Amino acid sequence: MTLNDVCNLVSGKVICGESRLNDEISHAFASDLLSDVLTVKTNHFMLITGLANLQCIRTAEMSDISYILIARNKSVTDEMRELASENNILLIVSPFSLFKCSGILYSAGIKPVY
Secondary structure, eight states, rough: OOHHHHHHHTEEEEEGGGGGTBBBEEEEEOOOOOHHHHHHSSOOOEEEEEEOOOOOOHHHHHHTEEEEEEEOOOOOOOOOOOOOHTOEEEEEEOOOOOHHHHHHHHHHHHHEEE
16 A cells, blocks of 8 residues: 555545655554553554654654554644654654544554554
């Protein structure tokens, strides 16, 4: 599934990284605990989170995560947008809850990391 499809399914708004919308994704991991994100051993997955802070972007950078979906219509700061852009991270914001985003994407065929 493309990230453009993901964005449409969750009524998402692209904050930065539009050039990555045609990338394909098959796995996702949902968490608000960044320490849990750091333990994921899989490559090439999307992070679904309700956290909207610089630490979220830094964690993605450290974990080589290229796609972040922020749930609950959280506001993204200019600093977050800049850091994500510098790291070529696609950043999407959805009005849906973390649970709903995960459920929609799982039903559409996105697989869990574990």
